[in-house]
Amino acid sequence: MSDKLKTEKIRCDACPVMCYIAEGKSGACDRYANHAGELVRLDPLTVLHETEHKIVPFLSGTDQEDWDGDIVKGDRQFVTAIGAGTTYPDYKPAPFIVSQDIDGVDMVTVVTEGIFSYCGVKVKIDTDRHIGHERDVVRVDGEPVGHVMTSEYGSKMLSLGGVEHLTGGSKKEGRVTCDTLLKLCNREAVELVIGEDDEQVTVVVAAGKAPIINGVEEKLMRVGCGSATIGMFAKQWLNEVDEVVVVDDHITGVLSEHEAGKQLDIPPTGIKMLGRRSTPGRYFQVAEPGIGWGGTDIEDPLTILGPFNPKTARQGMTMLMVSTTGEQFAYFVLDQDLKPVPADIPPKLLSSCELIAENCEPSVCSVLFMGGAGGSLRAGVTENPVRLTKSVKNSLTHVSCGGAEAYVWPGGGITVMVDVLDMPTNSFGYVPTPALVAPIEFSMRASDYGVLGGYVDEIKQVDEINAQATRKVSRSQDDHNPMRASNYKWSEGTKAGESGT
């Protein structure tokens, strides 16, 4: 991997930066170092062991099992690409091509740390609150790193990184983007600023943690849209209140007009909603998006109502207004002028608001790494790279990232997506080109590896891996197992438990 160009420095050729590294120092990415004239990968190769425990934090020191030097302990293991090293400049075989017998099937795993220039993260933020309009720019340290994309049910979505930000902008934009991706993929918190000067929202995002929006930690994601909430809880409100409005930035629901209310014979109340009526009892755009009730900008729910119709409404009529998470609610009684006047909420209605909140799931951020396995990765597996792509599409080769299940997108290429929380901690690195370094493993039968033109002469038995240089991570039996026979097309027709289970 290295050329000794000067007596005191060696050259790392694991990425295009080609650092000269002095004795006792590490290269620009802190992944490789010069130890007594030898180029060494600083992070140990990570091996997953199937146990009854979950994956433990990297080098936690406390809950990591002591390494006993025996890599074949009788439990099932999987050599990941974390700490494996790369194949740059592409013509070389992957750093580890490991063979092991899995229930009578000779399996091979090709293990590489990929240098991903085409990569990014998709971030799902469970919140009703408005964090930005679709296509708003997301910035870190003033640099654009991504944008807001289409919202999903109860969640806002961001697309961060990608080759345009890594390579298509200024040097600082590429560096900040790479750093943002690295932190998010390694489960660290990053403060994102969304929108332009006059309308900015700050969101702190970390995988598996609640988002912090403008300094306030989000607690709950919505139980449903306003219309769905009416449908779900309509029966609870029957005979307890005359009208219910579930305030939602997208679809505000009105009980007396909604189909659910009609089927329960709830009479009209003469309520007048502002906004655009979609279908009976369902209103769009009752307010502007914001961080108030139900993802709107309102703090006073009455601002979304027009005057009650005097032909239908009457003094003493009651109304509950509630948000889609049940966190905000207010109870009103109409006075002689048919104006809603705040009143103490009856206990049964309070319970219904608490039930809405109880049915909301905790708000969390999810970070999914997405990258394309291109030239260097595929060439490290076989001299005929397109055969690998075909083998993946034919389910003869299984793709995993750090042992975690990777979704492979349909169509051309090998474009994968993986939840970073399913991967061992500190799975990701970077190189200052800038690009992200992510583990990727290709597993298949040894016979299929031969057919696709693999480097069969480079295959090592799993027990040839230097045990002293590995990091051992426990994997639950319930976690994804890349070697499971059901991952492969050839298992069709194999009886359950017969092979590789």
Ligand code: SF4
């Ligand atoms: S940045 Fe890292 S991988 Fe790239 S040449 Fe330098 S030490 Fe090697």
